[in-house]
Amino acid sequence: MLYPLGKFLVSVLFKLLFKIKVIGKENIPKDGPVIICSNHISNYDPPTVGITSPRTIHFMAKEELFEKKGIGFILRNVNAFPVKRGMRDRNALRKGLKLLEEGNVLGLFPEGTRSKTGQVKKGLAGAGFFAMRSNATVIPCAIIGKYERSKPLTVIYGKPIQFESLKKDKPSAQEVTDEIMENIKRLLDEYRK
Structure with a gap:
């Protein structure tokens, strides 16, 4: 796997290019299953989350990217796995659950696509599905x-x-995703000031 090398190289490059400040790394559990759900503003978001997280992350990425020779090779070697967009991809759902059962970190961008305005869009139900079907901590x-x-x-x-109070009401995957997106919005509102 190229993940450690890739993380090192991207960290060096991004530190040269951008002034990245990280807040709250200590909120990510040191072990056990974790789902990191982030807003999505750029193609640079996955590597940014990857280099700022203290743990190795497995990202879902749209299937089309894996068909491109260069980026497909890189994605397969940095723990990414494909998801078919616009439909319920059972293989991707099973893969994500398996990774969580094994105690890994799953990285998701619930909006499914980048926001051109920077405003958080409605998240897709997949994030809620993983949150409800696993014992993962959602960050x-x-x-x-x-x-x-x-x-x-x-x-x-x-x-x-x-999610304890929400789980009592037996919410849908979409309702759980909506709660995740509300938490992301609160972070944006708090730190944009």
């Missing part, structure tokens, strides 16, 4: 700023989301 993540040379970029890892 909201907010990326604030622009990927421009020497401009500040802040990555905030929030406190674990508590």
Whole structure:
């Protein structure tokens, strides 16, 4: 696997290009299954979350990327796995659950696609599915700023989301995703000031 080498190289490159500040890394449990759910503003978001997290992350990525020779090779070697967009991809769901059962970290961008305005869009039900079907700790993540040379970029890892009261009402996967997105929005509102 290229993950450790890739993380090192991207860390060096991004530190040269961007002024990344990380807040709340201590909120990510040191072991056990974790789902990190982040807003999505750029193609640089996955490597940014990857280099700022203290743990190795397995990301879902759209299937089309794996068909491109260069990026497909890299994705397969940095723990990413494909998901078919626009439909319920049972293989991707099974793969994600298996990773969580093994105590890994799953990285998700619940919006499914980048927000061109920077405003958080409605999340897809997949994040809620993983949260309800696993015993994983769910950590909201907010990326604030622009990927421009020497401009500040802040990555905030929030406190674990508590679903106990919500679970009593037997919510749908979409309702759980909505709660995750609300937590991301709160981080954005708090730290944009």
